[in-house]
Amino acid sequence: MVQLTDFQDLQRQAMADWESxxxxxxxxxxxxxxxxxxxxGSLEVLDALRAATEKQEIDxxxxxxxxxxxCYAEPLVYIIKPDQPAIVxxxxxxxxAPRLIQSYLIKDNPLPRYSIGTFGNGRIEGIPDLFSTPxxxxxxxxxxxxxxxxxPTSLEHYLANDGYTGVxxxxxxxxxxxxxxxxxxxxxxxxxxxFPTWRKWRFCRDxxxxxxxxxxxxxxxxxxxxxxxxxxxGDPHAVLEGMIIAGYALGASIGYIYCRAEYPLALERxxxxxxxxxxxxxxxxxxLDSGFDFHIKIKEGAGAFVCGEETxxxxxxEGKRGMPTPRPPFPAVSGLWGKPTIINNVESLADVGLIxxxxxxxxxxxxxxxxxxTKTIALVGxxxxxxxxxxxxxxxxxxxxxxxxxxxxxxxxxxxxxxxGPSGGCIPESxxxxxxxxxxxxxxxxxxxxxxxxxxxxxxxxxxxxxxxLDFAEKESCGKCVPCRLGTKQLLGILEDIxxxxxxxxxxxxxxELGRGIKAGSLCGLGQTAPNPVxxxxxxxxxxxxxxxxxxxxxxxxxxxxxxxxxxxxLCVGCTLCAQNCSTSAITGEFKGPHYxxxxxxxxxxxxxxxxxxxxxxxxxxxxxxxx
Amino acid sequence: MExxxxxxxxxxxxxxxxxxxxxxxVQAEYSYLPxxxxxxxxxxxGMPESRxxxxxxxxxxxxxxxMGKKHTMVCRxxxxxxxxxxxxxxxxxxxxxxxxxxxxxxxEHSLETVACIGACSLxxxxxxxxxxxxxxxxxxxxxxxxxxxx
Numbered sequence: 001m002v003q004l005t006d007f008q009d010l011q012r013q014a015m016a017d018w019e020s021x022x023x024x025x026x027x028x029x030x031x032x033x034x035x036x037x038x039x040x041g042s043l044e045v046l047d048a049l050r051a052a053t054e055k056q057e058i059d060x061x062x063x064x065x066x067x068x069x070x071c072y073a074e075p076l077v078y079i080i081k082p083d084q085p086a087i088v089x090x091x092x093x094x095x096x097a098p099r100l101i102q103s104y105l106i107k108d109n110p111l112p113r114y115s116i117g118t119f120g121n122g123r124i125e126g127i128p129d130l131f132s133t134p135x136x137x138x139x140x141x142x143x144x145x146x147x148x149x150x151x152p153t154s155l156e157h158y159l160a161n162d163g164y165t166g167v168x169x170x171x172x173x174x175x176x177x178x179x180x181x182x183x184x185x186x187x188x189x190x191x192x193x194x195f196p197t198w199r200k201w202r203f204c205r206d207x208x209x210x211x212x213x214x215x216x217x218x219x220x221x222x223x224x225x226x227x228x229x230x231x232x233x234g235d236p237h238a239v240l241e242g243m244i245i246a247g248y249a250l251g252a253s254i255g256y257i258y259c260r261a262e263y264p265l266a267l268e269r270x271x272x273x274x275x276x277x278x279x280x281x282x283x284x285x286x287x288l289d290s291g292f293d294f295h296i297k298i299k300e301g302a303g304a305f306v307c308g309e310e311t312x313x314x315x316x317x318e319g320k321r322g323m324p325t326p327r328p329p330f331p332a333v334s335g336l337w338g339k340p341t342i343i344n345n346v347e348s349l350a351d352v353g354l355i356x357x358x359x360x361x362x363x364x365x366x367x368x369x370x371x372x373x374t375k376t377i378a379l380v381g382x383x384x385x386x387x388x389x390x391x392x393x394x395x396x397x398x399x400x401x402x403x404x405x406x407x408x409x410x411x412x413x414x415x416x417x418x419x420x421g422p423s424g425g426c427i428p429e430s431x432x433x434x435x436x437x438x439x440x441x442x443x444x445x446x447x448x449x450x451x452x453x454x455x456x457x458x459x460x461x462x463x464x465x466x467x468x469x470l471d472f473a474e475k476e477s478c479g480k481c482v483p484c485r486l487g488t489k490q491l492l493g494i495l496e497d498i499x500x501x502x503x504x505x506x507x508x509x510x511x512x513e514l515g516r517g518i519k520a521g522s523l524c525g526l527g528q529t530a531p532n533p534v535x536x537x538x539x540x541x542x543x544x545x546x547x548x549x550x551x552x553x554x555x556x557x558x559x560x561x562x563x564x565x566x567x568x569x570x571l572c573v574g575c576t577l578c579a580q581n582c583s584t585s586a587i588t589g590e591f592k593g594p595h596y597x598x599x600x601x602x603x604x605x606x607x608x609x610x611x612x613x614x615x616x617x618x619x620x621x622x623x624x625x626x627x628x
Numbered sequence: 629m630e631x632x633x634x635x636x637x638x639x640x641x642x643x644x645x646x647x648x649x650x651x652x653x654v655q656a657e658y659s660y661l662p663x664x665x666x667x668x669x670x671x672x673x674g675m676p677e678s679r680x681x682x683x684x685x686x687x688x689x690x691x692x693x694x695m696g697k698k699h700t701m702v703c704r705x706x707x708x709x710x711x712x713x714x715x716x717x718x719x720x721x722x723x724x725x726x727x728x729x730x731x732x733x734x735x736e737h738s739l740e741t742v743a744c745i746g747a748c749s750l751x752x753x754x755x756x757x758x759x760x761x762x763x764x765x766x767x768x769x770x771x772x773x774x775x776x777x778x
Contacts, residue, residue, distance in 0.1 A: 039747040039760035071749030223744035224706030261652065261689055262745065302648055303688035305743065319647040321686040378748060380707035386749035421706070454706045468709050472743070478686075581767060583722070605715060607766045 002281025004168065004288045010280060011159050018160030022080070027060040027105055029053070030078040030086075032148055034067035034233040035265050036226070041093070042075035048097035049077065055098075058105055066234020068148030069388035070135065073116050076148075079104060085120040088130055135385050135404055140366050140374045143350045144390045147234035152269050155276040158237040164282060166356030170245045171290040178249040179205065182352060185360035186372030191217055191308070191345030192423065192449045193525075194371070194438035197352070200342055203332035204250050207340040212252040215336070215343045216243055217313060218259035218266070221305040222421030223472065225452030227376040228346040230388050232259070232266035235350070236273035240296065242349030244282065245356055247294045250342055255294060258313055260301040270298060305422070305476035309524045310335075310343045312478065323478045324524035345450065347376055366392035371437035375451055381418075382457040384409045391436065398432040401455055408457040415556075416456045416540070420449030422469045422476075423529030425536030426462065445536045447529070461558035462541040463548050467495040469533035477526065484527030487518035491534055500561045501625075503549035508538060557621035560604040564626040567608075569594040571618035578608035578619065599626050632657050633665055637672045647673055651684055659695040688743075696731045696738035700724070700756050705744030707751040716752050717741060719766045723773040 021028065031037070031046045046064065053060055070076060073090030079100065080086040087110055089100060096114065103109045110124050117130025130136055150157035158164070170178045183198035204212060216239060220228040232239060243255045259267055274296055277283040285293045299317050306312045307322040314336050316322040335341025344352075351373060355363045364372045371393040377400065380386050384406030391400065397417055401407065408414045416426045419436075425446035427434060434440050438448050456465065474488040491514055494507050515531030522528045538545060547553045554562040567578070567587075574592035579585075586602040589595030595618075597608070612619040636653045640646040650673070654665050661684055670677040684690045702717045721727055724737050731738040747753050750762035761772065 035745075036747055036749060039750050039753065039762055074749070220746075221743065222706075223704065223709075224748055225744070226746035226748060229746045262742065300649070300652060302652065302690065303743070304686065316648065317645065319644040319683065321683055323686075380748040380751065381710045386707070418706070452706070454710060456710060460710055465710075468706070472704075476743075583770075605719065605766060606712075610765060611767070 001286055002288060007164070007168070007281070007288050011164075014156040014159035017156055021061060023082075025082050027058070027082065028078075028080040028086075029060055029062045030065045030080075030149075031062075032067055032074065032076040032078075033064040034230055035263070036067055036071045036230070037074045037076065038265075040074035044094045045075045045077060045092050045097050048094035049101065052098035052101040053105075056101060056106060058101065060105075063151045064153075065149060066147045066152050067230045067388060069144065069230070069390075070116065070385075071387035072385045080120070081105070083122075085118040085122045085124060087115050087124060087127060088117050088119070089114050090116040134406070135387075135389075138391060138395065138399055138403055139389050140392045141390045142354055142363075142366075142374050143231065143238070143347055143376055144234075144388070146238065147230060150235070152234050152236055153272055155237065155273070155280065158235070162357050163237055164241055166241055166353040167244050167248075167282065168288065169356045170248055171288065171292070175205070175249045175251065178245060178356065181355055181360045182249070183360075185351075185355045185363040186367070186370075187348065187351055187355065187363070188371065188438060189345060190347035190351065190375065190450065192420070192447065194448060197344065197348055200332055200344075201246070201249055203330065204252075204340045204342045207333050209340050211254070211339045212250055213336045213339055213341040214243060214247045214250060214252040214255040215313065215317070215341060216255065216257045216346060216349055217308065217310075217343050218257055218263075218346045219301045219308050219313065220260060220263075220346075220450065221308045222423075222450055222452045224380050224454050225378045225421060225450050227378050227388060227451045229263050229266050231346055231350055231376070232263070233269050236266075236269040237277070238350045238353050239270075239346055240273055240277055240283070241353040242344075242351070243296060244287065244294055245352050246342065246344060246349060248290075248292050250340075252342070253293045253295065255296045256299055256317060256336075257296060258299045258301055258307070258317060261303065267298065267300065274298070304478070305472075306478045306524070306526050309526060312524065313343060314341065321478070323480045324526075326523060347451075366394075368394040368435065368437045370439055375436065375448070377436075377451045377453050379405050379453050379455070381454040382408045382412065382414075382460065383455040393437045394435045396433050396435055397427060397453075400436060400453065401432065405455060408455065412457040412459060414455070415458050415460060416462065418446070418454040418456065418465070418533070419452070420447035420529075420532070421452050422472050423447055423525065423532055424449050425532045426456075426465070426540060427536075428540040431540075445539060446532065459556055459558060461499075461554050461556035462537040462544045463495065463554075464499055464556075464558050466534045466537045467492065467499055470495055470530070473526065473530035477530070481521070481523040481527060483518045483521035484523070484530065487514055487522075487527070488530050490514055491518070491531065495534070498545065498548045499554075499559045501548070501552045501559075503545075505549065507549055508542065508545050511535075512538060552624045554623045557623055559623075562625055563604060563621050563623045564599055565597055565602060565604065565606065565608055566620050566622050566626065567595045567597055568618050568620050571616055573613070573616045573618070575613060575616070577611045577613065581607045581611045583607070633668055637669070642673055644673065644675070647675070647680065647683055648687070651680075651690060655690060660691045660693055663692075691740075693731055694735060694738075696736050698737050698756055700737065700739050700754060701742045701745070702728075702739070702754045703745045703747070703752065704741045705746075705748060705751070707748035708744075708753060711751040713752040715766065716754065716764050716769060719769040720754070720773070723769060
């Protein structure tokens with residue numbers, strides 16, 4: 001068995017190693033290789049860097065790190081020379097990699113134009129301080145503080161950065177006091193609903209039972225959300241630490257991590273971290289001689305959005321179809337195999353670790369009166385700086401979209417922002433000063449959700465957007481209760497008709513009536529929130545629905561059935577690109593002559609619109625369609 | 629086939645909670661869930677075949693036809709949708725001559741959509757045999773599947 005003193009030795013050693021890593025005179029090269037970085041080609045960049053340093057015979061440390069969140073600039077490479085701040089290079093290609101080595105490590109020219117910023121002590125001329133740039137300055141990175149800065153496969157890196165001190169603190173103060181700390185911190189569930197974490201724990205701790213379970217919900221199912229993936233890939237021990245503390249507070253000796261199978265790298269990192277934690281006595285029987293036993297098992301989700309719902313998730317772990325059951329009884333009293341069970345989100349658990357490491361007062365420094373702390377947010381869609389950010393709760397949507405996100409790209413006008421995934425709603429520009437906290441977002445008709453924020457510009461059709469989410473909800477409805485199973489199908493059918501130009505007067509009222517019925521009558525959160533995208537778009541963008549129904553016009557120019565592509569021959573330069581790329585040969589015209597689209601052949605694929613040279617911009621989108 | 633299947637089953641206790649992990653491992657081995665394997669899983673776990681099928685058909689991950697040599701997954705996440713994923717899917721269907729959920733007769737290509745692969749900042753994207761193709765356009769799709777996707 002590993003004693004507390006053994007752990008303290010390990011910790012001291014890890015800190016000494018971390019120190020020497022940064023002070024042994026060798027440069028450090030880090031490459032962001034989370035899924036987002038890999039998609040952008042970071043593994044090829046890593047190979048190129050390794051080859052270049054070998055060729056130049058440079059003695060250095062090279063290791064992989066997780067995601068800092070600046071996804072818009074992936075692949076990211078960090079180079080730290082002795083006694084210099086770290087330089088972060090963005091959009092690095094395998095071709096650029098050897099140049100960085102040659103230029104910065106050998107010739108001492110840091111190539112500022114490829115860098116997005118520096119961090120650490122000191123400044124480098126021509127490169128801004130990363131954390132003072134518009135993207136990072138408004139952020140408060142706490143749950144993500146290690147993500148992208150440590151090697152996620154190294155227990156030592158985690159230990160050298162306060163890792164597992166939350167566990168030793170918890171063991172020192174006892175389970176009751178742990179719950180008290182989490183209560184004082186004001187932590188609310190980060191998975192969506194925002195229920196106070198301590199209260200859930202209290203129910204479970206007080207429920208008499210010989211066995212209790214803790215489940216970490218890592219089944220991040222909202223399309224457009226990847227906060228939990230980044231955290232699991234970039235700092236897996238933080239989630240394990242939160243689980244050990246939560247299990248200790250609840251009196252649960254078995255924990256499950258329910259992680260989607262679509263996250264292979266997150267699963268690999270978790271398996272590696274669990275193995276290390278077991279080897280060093282941080283998981284298993286009698287952890288650090290505290291008398292507390294805790295074991296973690298991984299369950300892979302099999303692709304069902306409804307399994308984010310607590311009772312459906314439990315059914316799935318039990319090997320059944322993932323269908324929800326009525327509550328009460330709540331899982332905190334009767335959950336997995338009928339035993340008291342607590343389900344916490346990945347980020348909530350990482351926050352628990354931070355609260356124990358740094359204290360509840362520290363955690364509550366940020367946030368509003370009723371929503372304490374920070375929240376990780378995936379900022380995606382029609383926004384310049386897409387990526388993962390962490391902000392204090394209470395920041396406004398405007399700051400999030402415009403200050404951090406940089407607004408809509410390509411000079412397009414911002415239209416709306418959607419929070420909360422398929423369960424959330426769309427917020428128009430007039431409400432952009434709404435603070436990002438649980439209660440303010442609810443009042444605006446949407447929810448915080450797990451933290452996905454999707455930005456839309458003038459080219460996004462709100463009716464089509466509602467149709468998209470209803471298509472998702474209809475497919476993901478488990479089929480158990482009638483309001484959800486048939487209701488989402490009817491909503492979808494009406495929305496499809498409207499987008500296809502077959503909308504009828506009275507459709508909007510029908511959507512509203514159905515939506516209210518589905519919300520009131522559905523068994524679980526999926527059905528209860530599925531109409532939100534429709535109801536909020538009707539509430540804030542009713543004119544778009546009316547234009548589709550009454551004028552057969554799509555104001556955003558997005559619904560294929562309601563638009564035509566048209567070549568403005570006052571602008572056309574006759575380059576023939578559109579005709580060459582048209583897959584149905586609908587475009588005719590001679591070189592340097594006018595071009596025409598045969599509307600009877602055109603399938604509105606839009607390729608002519610995208611290939612038309614920017615300076616000509618001759619292809620226009622016309623709605624209503626010329627075919628009608 | 630039987631040997632691999634037996635090896636997978638032998639690793640799992642005959643408990644209901646093992647059903648989904650068994651199905652996942654069998655699919656990882658064969659790229660789909662063959663009928664004979666489903667019957668064998670039912671026998672091994674002592675569950676009615678209907679229940680095994682009931683669980684397998686509930687989850688999007690499981691398929692009952694073989695995957696093509698090149699498996700394309702088009703992401704339909706929110707960020708991809710806003711950036712035109714629907715037309716990307718139409719173009720892939722056009723290029724391969726199959727619809728979502730189908731496999732070409734020569735077993736070269738199969739096509740599925742996925743709710744979100746989490747590469748939202750690279751939208752719209754798709755995956756071919758687990759390699760992400762980022763920031764797709766219609767022309768990039770045509771380029772990808774030119775010469776039968778070689």
